[in-house]
Amino acid sequence: MSRKYHVATMVNGDEYEYLCEPQQTLLDVLRDELMLTGTKEGCGTGDCGACTVMVDGTMICSCLMLAVEAGGKKIETIEGMAKGEELHPLQRSFLELNGSQCGICTPGILIAAKALLDRNPDPTETEVRYWLAGNLCRCTGYDKIILAVLAAAREMRGA
Amino acid sequence: MISLKYEAPSSLGDAIALLARASGTSRVLAGGTDVIVQMETDLIEPDLVVDIKKIPDLRGIAMENGGFRVGAAVTGMELTDHQAFCEAWPGVVDGVKLIGSMQIKGRATMGGNLCNASPAADSVPALIAAGAVARVAGPDGTRDVPVEGIPIGPGKTSLRKGEIVVSFVFPPRPAYSGDAYLRMTPRTEMDIAVVGVGVNVTLDAHGVCAAARVSLGAVAPTVLLVEEAGAALVGSRLDAPALDRLAQAAAAACRPIDDKRGTREYRIKVAGVLAKRAAALALERARQNP
Numbered sequence: 001m002s003r004k005y006h007v008a009t010m011v012n013g014d015e016y017e018y019l020c021e022p023q024q025t026l027l028d029v030l031r032d033e034l035m036l037t038g039t040k041e042g043c044g045t046g047d048c049g050a051c052t053v054m055v056d057g058t059m060i061c062s063c064l065m066l067a068v069e070a071g072g073k074k075i076e077t078i079e080g081m082a083k084g085e086e087l088h089p090l091q092r093s094f095l096e097l098n099g100s101q102c103g104i105c106t107p108g109i110l111i112a113a114k115a116l117l118d119r120n121p122d123p124t125e126t127e128v129r130y131w132l133a134g135n136l137c138r139c140t141g142y143d144k145i146i147l148a149v150l151a152a153a154r155e156m157r158g159a
Numbered sequence: 160m161i162s163l164k165y166e167a168p169s170s171l172g173d174a175i176a177l178l179a180r181a182s183g184t185s186r187v188l189a190g191g192t193d194v195i196v197q198m199e200t201d202l203i204e205p206d207l208v209v210d211i212k213k214i215p216d217l218r219g220i221a222m223e224n225g226g227f228r229v230g231a232a233v234t235g236m237e238l239t240d241h242q243a244f245c246e247a248w249p250g251v252v253d254g255v256k257l258i259g260s261m262q263i264k265g266r267a268t269m270g271g272n273l274c275n276a277s278p279a280a281d282s283v284p285a286l287i288a289a290g291a292v293a294r295v296a297g298p299d300g301t302r303d304v305p306v307e308g309i310p311i312g313p314g315k316t317s318l319r320k321g322e323i324v325v326s327f328v329f330p331p332r333p334a335y336s337g338d339a340y341l342r343m344t345p346r347t348e349m350d351i352a353v354v355g356v357g358v359n360v361t362l363d364a365h366g367v368c369a370a371a372r373v374s375l376g377a378v379a380p381t382v383l384l385v386e387e388a389g390a391a392l393v394g395s396r397l398d399a400p401a402l403d404r405l406a407q408a409a410a411a412a413c414r415p416i417d418d419k420r421g422t423r424e425y426r427i428k429v430a431g432v433l434a435k436r437a438a439a440l441a442l443e444r445a446r447q448n449p
Contacts, residue, residue, distance in 0.1 A: 002163045022165035022208065023198060045196045047349070049262055058236055058265040064195045065266065068165050069210060133348035134260020
């Protein structure tokens with residue numbers, strides 16, 4: 001048995017403490033220890049983006065970060081995107097424009113899309129497609145996803 | 160992974176000591192985009208993982224002796240967001256931008272890209288063309304190794320036990336210098352190079368090529384520095400005959416594998432074509448850089 005490591009971290013503004021084994025990923029701990037199951041596991045090897053979360057303002061695949069590395073970090077997951085009952089404009093846009101089909105890729109895509117719009121409020125369609133290249137949708141609903149991101153961007157700019 | 164230990168020392172000396180006295184399998188953890196995948200897929204079962212991201216020497220981007228020094232654990236996003244570095248070394252940035260998705264670039268580092276020792280690593284041909292030097296620290300002190308001296312085969316490096324690549328030192332940039340990296344992949348994103356080419360040129364005041372370095376990826380067991388290809392450009396204006404000589408020298412240096420992603424013949428042909436295109440882009444950048 002590996003020894004357990006004590007980690008104190010911040011997730012969606014709340015303080016969390018957990019014990020983890022060194023080989024456990026942040027994704028494992030978010031889902032299985034903290035019960036934040038909004039973040040999904042797709043490939044587990046950093047190819048699909050389903051497990052995308054923000055760590056200290058940078059988006060990463062949570063399957064490729066060890067849980068023990070998260071000490072003292074600020075983590076944002078899909079659970080923190082809506083403000084109570086009020087959905088984020090991206091979430092509303094995905095609902096209205098059918099940006100979500102089976103839904104497995106949706107949390108990761110929403111996190112990634114929000115990271116893009118926080119950096120660039122007025123992206124071109126090409127910029128959205130390249131930014132989201134690391135988020136795979138097995139339903140292949142890419143067009144509606146891109147349209148939903150562009151519509152949310154317009155709304156957020158007040159355009 | 161019966162008894163994996165994780166350490167995150169805050170000093171270089173502690174990291175070296177941990178690695179130097181470790182028995183069994185140990186791995187340096189930077190961005191983890193290769194190491195954690197290898198752990199998850201049971202390719203490796205390390206006994207010790209040393210996370211080097213808390214060591215200040217490995218994290219910064221600074222000017223040193225007129226050139227840049229970039230910490231080996233600087234992430235792709237940190238590097239591509241660094242305006243002055245992007246202006247000085249657009250070809251290196253081309254390579255880093257092609258390392259995986261935005262999520263991967265949020266974690267992946269040039270140090271890891273080099274030490275993973277894949278012949279298809281996207282930042283490595285650009286680093287070699289740039290003439291970057293890896294500053295290596297270990298139990299016997301610090302040594303500077305040209306980047307092309309680090310990989311010795313797929314997954315294998317010349318680093319000795321306890322040694323860590325701490326930073327990359329880039330030479331000062333003369334006027335009229337430009338670099339570029341291009342790769343061939345079946346898809347535009349999220350793919351691994353079938354061929355990668357880094358070219359770095361410096362022109363004199365008359366537009367004649369005074370110095371050139373050319374590096375090829377994914378066409379041999381390691382990324383190659385192709386001196387003949389650089390020599391084919393020196394003294395020319397990178398006109399069509401010089402670019403043809405470049406393409407021939409690049410193709411002649413290839414010793415590629417034959418696999419589902421590209422046949423041997425295809426990789427050799429593409430190496431010449433991409434070398435010409437990368438040289439043309441490096442030339443365009445050099446002209447804009449008085």
